[in-house]
Amino acid sequence: MFADISAAAIFNLEYHWNLHQRQTIFIAASNGNSARVHGNVQRVFAKNPPICSVVRYQSSGRLRTVLLPNTTTGPATTAPSLPANAVIIDRVSVTSPARTLVDCGLHYPFTQTIAMFDSALRRGIVTREQILEICDTMQRDCGPVQRLLYYTNPLNENGGESFCYGTIIDEGFAVPELQHVFIAPQSPQGTLRVDFVWHTHDGRVIVLEFDGTDKYVNPSMTNKRGIRQVVHDERRREDFLKQAGVTTIIRVNYAEVEQRTPLTRKLLEANVPMARAHPFYERYTDVAGRVW
Structure with missing residues (x-):
């Protein structure tokens, strides 16, 4: 067995x-x-x-x-x-x-x-x-x-996204919302779904997109588009997201997640909230267990 x-x-x-x-x-x-x-x-x-x-x-x-x-x-x-x-x-x-x-x-x-x-x-x-x-x-x-x-x-939706999600948490950042849908009237679809998003207490909207290499080379995912066209479509997508209220867009690939440091640096540069030692996401208790 x-x-x-x-x-x-x-x-x-x-x-x-x-x-x-x-x-x-x-x-x-x-x-x-x-x-x-x-x-x-x-x-x-x-x-x-x-x-x-x-x-x-x-x-x-x-x-x-x-x-x-x-x-x-x-x-x-x-x-x-x-x-x-x-x-x-x-x-x-x-x-x-x-x-x-x-x-x-x-x-x-x-x-x-x-x-x-x-x-x-x-x-x-x-x-x-x-x-x-x-x-x-x-x-x-x-x-x-x-x-x-x-x-x-x-x-x-897949093991790569799970790995990225788990690494974000393990590095001490606030847990992101998954598969969030934005209303984007300017985009052909009218809506755009993103992998991870944080809505911060100061009004910022931070999006993280996990990029697998398949999206550039796998014909079933590129719809036979060339790499140049895929990159152009990504930039248009980012423009639509910003029109929908997104303030910061982070892109990471599997290698950056596996190495951790490149992912962490990008999250820190975007000022993604930390789950540890962050007053908005964490509350402290005294010896009696009372929340401050």
Whole structure:
């Protein structure tokens, strides 16, 4: 039964593939301790963990995947989730999505794991309550998982946006609003949606756009436009955003987020509010817990 990052890969959750750089396969074990047992195989101690099966099958000429919870015995073809004409290709036992997320949340950094939580919630394969139920059964501090649950947001549309969002939070900046829509009458669409936005107490509107390289080179995203035309369209978009009341526009790419310093410098130069030590976003308490 696969667990940890191996289960996350089988669920096709989003995360940075450098988490596989140790080339370790994780399996769940009901006794013993979490240790490397042979070569690149590592055991994850999990006493009676909730499990499920990920089944790939062919139906009507198409290859499909279905998640079958709590199916530890018996042929997958008996499950009501599969059509009668399903031809099973393979079936893999894994720890449940909730248990997988808890294990990964305790094992990997916040910025690397939040994309898993975002994608799992976005796809509806797990709920926050199910993750909390797993935490209640753990005999260890689940603080990192609680932090992930507090900040996770399925409005992040892909792993890159989640990584950027998590890094912004981890660097101590105020949590941005996601996928905000501006009314822009001058634009052809009439509205413009942005990745991240901050509305500050002094009336500024700061927008951050996360730029993936695909938007310049992937034909499916550029609509066969050249790089020069894509850049021209970006500038027009920025003009429309400023007409809609945006005061500052920040653009960052994946490399800048990964290096952190370029992202942090751009946020500081734009005077993005900090969540720490900022009087508008933070309140102090005395020893009795009273808010000042």
